[in-house]
Amino acid sequence: MQTLDMAEVALREMNATLHAQAETSNQTTWEILNPKGAHAIACGLDAPIEVTVKGSTGYYCGGMNKQATIHIKGSAGPGVAENMMSGTVVIEGDASQYAGATGHGGLLVIKGNASSRCGISMKGIDIVVHGNIGHMSAFMAQSGTLVVCGDAGEALGDSLYEARLFVRGSVKSLGADCIEKEMRPEHLALLADLLERAGATAKPEEFKRYGSARELYTFKIDNAY
Amino acid sequence: MTDPRNGAPRTTPIQSATFSNPVNAEIRRAAATGIYDIRGGGAKRKLPHFDDLLFLGASMSRYPLEGYREKCETSVTLGTRFAKTPIQLDIPVTIAGMSFGSLSAPAKEALGRGATLAGTSTTTGDGGMTKEERGHSNKLVYQYLPSRYGMNPDDLRRADAIEIVVGQGAKPGGGGMLLGQKISDRVAEMRNLPKGIDQRSACRHPDWTGPDDLEIKILELREITGWKVPIYIKVGGARPYFDTTLAVKAGADVVVLDGMQGGTAATQDVFIEHVGQPILACIGEAVRALQDLGLHREVQLVVSGGIRSGADVAKAMALGADAVSIGTAALIALGDNDPRWEAEYNALGTTAGAYDDWHEGQDPAGITTQDPELMRRFDPVEGGRRLNNYLRVMTLEAQTIARACGKNHLHNLEPEDLCALTMEAAAMAKIPLAGTDWYPGKPGTSY
Numbered sequence A: 001m002q003t004l005d006m007a008e009v010a011l012r013e014m015n016a017t018l019h020a021q022a023e024t025s026n027q028t029t030w031e032i033l034n035p036k037g038a039h040a041i042a043c044g045l046d047a048p049i050e051v052t053v054k055g056s057t058g059y060y061c062g063g064m065n066k067q068a069t070i071h072i073k074g075s076a077g078p079g080v081a082e083n084m085m086s087g088t089v090v091i092e093g094d095a096s097q098y099a100g101a102t103g104h105g106g107l108l109v110i111k112g113n114a115s116s117r118c119g120i121s122m123k124g125i126d127i128v129v130h131g132n133i134g135h136m137s138a139f140m141a142q143s144g145t146l147v148v149c150g151d152a153g154e155a156l157g158d159s160l161y162e163a164r165l166f167v168r169g170s171v172k173s174l175g176a177d178c179i180e181k182e183m184r185p186e187h188l189a190l191l192a193d194l195l196e197r198a199g200a201t202a203k204p205e206e207f208k209r210y211g212s213a214r215e216l217y218t219f220k221i222d223n224a225y
Numbered sequence B: 001m002t003d004p005r006n007g008a009p010r011t012t013p014i015q016s017a018t019f020s021n022p023v024n025a026e027i028r029r030a031a032a033t034g035i036y037d038i039r040g041g042g043a044k045r046k047l048p049h050f051d052d053l054l055f056l057g058a059s060m061s062r063y064p065l066e067g068y069r070e071k072c073e074t075s076v077t078l079g080t081r082f083a084k085t086p087i088q089l090d091i092p093v094t095i096a097g098m099s100f101g102s103l104s105a106p107a108k109e110a111l112g113r114g115a116t117l118a119g120t121s122t123t124t125g126d127g128g129m130t131k132e133e134r135g136h137s138n139k140l141v142y143q144y145l146p147s148r149y150g151m152n153p154d155d156l157r158r159a160d161a162i163e164i165v166v167g168q169g170a171k172p173g174g175g176g177m178l179l180g181q182k183i184s185d186r187v188a189e190m191r192n193l194p195k196g197i198d199q200r201s202a203c204r205h206p207d208w209t210g211p212d213d214l215e216i217k218i219l220e221l222r223e224i225t226g227w228k229v230p231i232y233i234k235v236g237g238a239r240p241y242f243d244t245t246l247a248v249k250a251g252a253d254v255v256v257l258d259g260m261q262g263g264t265a266a267t268q269d270v271f272i273e274h275v276g277q278p279i280l281a282c283i284g285e286a287v288r289a290l291q292d293l294g295l296h297r298e299v300q301l302v303v304s305g306g307i308r309s310g311a312d313v314a315k316a317m318a319l320g321a322d323a324v325s326i327g328t329a330a331l332i333a334l335g336d337n338d339p340r341w342e343a344e345y346n347a348l349g350t351t352a353g354a355y356d357d358w359h360e361g362q363d364p365a366g367i368t369t370q371d372p373e374l375m376r377r378f379d380p381v382e383g384g385r386r387l388n389n390y391l392r393v394m395t396l397e398a399q400t401i402a403r404a405c406g407k408n409h410l411h412n413l414e415p416e417d418l419c420a421l422t423m424e425a426a427a428m429a430k431i432p433l434a435g436t437d438w439y440p441g442k443p444g445t446s447y
Ligand SMILES: Cc1cc2nc3c(=O)[nH]c(=O)nc-3n(C[C@H](O)[C@H](O)[C@H](O)COP(=O)(O)O)c2cc1C
Pocket: B040, B041, B042, B096, B097, B098, B099, B102, B103, B124, B125, B126, B143, B165, B167, B168, B169, B234, B258, B261, B262, B263, B264, B265, B304, B305, B306, B307, B325, B326, B327, B328, B329, B368
């Protein structure tokens, strides 16, 4: 275990050290101390390393992550794991706005609640939130899966494309073109797998599925009445 | 004019300037279809522009340089503020970001080829980076757009600069559109979307909202790219003084400012023609913002929107820009709207020079299309050759003017080299009206 104490090591040096971990490195576990809400911690990683952040982070922690596993032992600021490509990011506490925004792959687990715009514009990432999510979540979400064990705020899945949304609790309102859909066996299997990987105890049968009505997929060129 | 029924004199029928034939035709089209007009290109209306400025040239009080022999430098360095490796260009004319999707892959390749031959940069666009354009572009600027289509850290690190797109001159405040006809398998895959849908690109970034957030976003991008490459911020010509100030505050190395004449791949006509300011009105304000911050020339200013010739380049630079960028003109150089395809333009209900239904993907010239048959008409090597020629001509023209003004570097052109032909241009560019030492709003005058 290698330790980077942000009370002593500057952000640039810390990220540069983590970026330098090639796939062959045997320094595979790292611990970051005293994050104190700093921004851009452990962003742009591209190696199968494990990083544990001991505390809460500012904006864009784990941004554009590839391969790495990042544990945040606290809460995360806006844009955590934004545009993640692969790997895993786990947040013990809550996540602020835009968690997992535009993510292309990997798994984001939020053990507390997530704020507004969780999974906005997601492009393949899987997100599991143990608690609730805020308004405008999964806005323009393109693909991937968002699982919410609690409730969802207003305008869930507005202008949704092919992303799959599962909510166990209530949904305050659905956004434009987002509808409830039938839960089929393949969805239950998908959910079971994600819940297990995310360490959530909820049962797949307790969820409802939401997806795109696909009504906004074409501009109605012949719009004439 | 006489009444044909009885030979009595009568008034000549007069067409309304307000309800002109094109206006009425548009009303009829809207009434018939119920949908607004979507098109490509920039504003078509006449606007105050670089044509309304003239150079004074050297005379008794200024000493010209010899037209062909004396040195007149054209190089420019972009991104000197924070980036470890700024971009060095031989000429101050860059190729603007145009999306793969709106343009075919061979057209993108041709832009890279031409720009590389001419010693300048080209830019990706919405939809991500193609290997063709990376491979053929010596200096490639990677756009970071609200949609984040195809955005990934590998391409980000392959880029020579990053351009965060906040807005475009053709549609400040608007997102993008790419209609189903152009969502081929490859485009769909790069954008992670179902094939054939009418795609919308968001108008706002998904993970930051204002300049304070953007400052942190820039920190993240710099951390991911090791502080090596310059970060540009592109804005449409909306509130250039404040937009420039805030872009600089957010940490931009370069501000890219695109006036309302700037082209787009596809947007509502009403947006193109009615939102934003002409570039002539924007440059001075952006320069003033940089000067007020004490950062003119340290944060470079790249301007675009209707730039066509070396004269336009020289005028933009005399107003204080460090470089310009071109979209529409580059496409025309490649062969867009060429009269050689007139019969086919006619078959599409239009004519060469007016063809702007780029979103339909039926471009006879094979440039703004994803149709394999049409794409085959376009040769990227020949396209690159033509673009290089055109860029060279623009550079020679700008040098000719600079030498005539006694300048041994295009950057030495200055507002004092200019006069304005119209009151509007004088007021917008803050350049004296020809024959006077005055422009409307000049400090110390009461007008
Ligand atoms: C076909 C086409 C596609 C464009 N795509 C983009 C884009 O993806 N991103 C962007 O910021 N601007 C885009 N633009 C705008 C250009 O980057 C640039 O601002 C504009 O073309 C400059 O004005 P000009 O066309 O008069 O030279 C596009 C323009 C055209 C003509």
